[in-house]
Amino acid sequence: MKCKNTLMSDEIALHRKLFGRASREYMCLDCQAEYLRVSRERLENLIDMYHRTGICTLFAKKD
Numbered sequence: 001m002k003c004k005n006t007l008m009s010d011e012i013a014l015h016r017k018l019f020g021r022a023s024r025e026y027m028c029l030d031c032q033a034e035y036l037r038v039s040r041e042r043l044e045n046l047i048d049m050y051h052r053t054g055i056c057t058l059f060a061k062k063d
């Protein structure tokens, strides 16, 4: 599942959110979407939602 894509902090945060904080290896958004069998857009929306609500401390809240 691992690929050579450079990971954004949001992708790492989402991975920790979805797969657990103990994860040592992270997947990029495309790989996470493929693994979860959802669209990449859906994960992007999820990241956006976490940013907007600020409910998850893994994601910095955007103003």
Ligand SMILES: [Zn+2]
Pocket (backbone or CB within 6 Å): 001, 002, 003, 004, 005, 027, 028, 029, 030, 031, 032
């Ligand atoms: Zn990947």
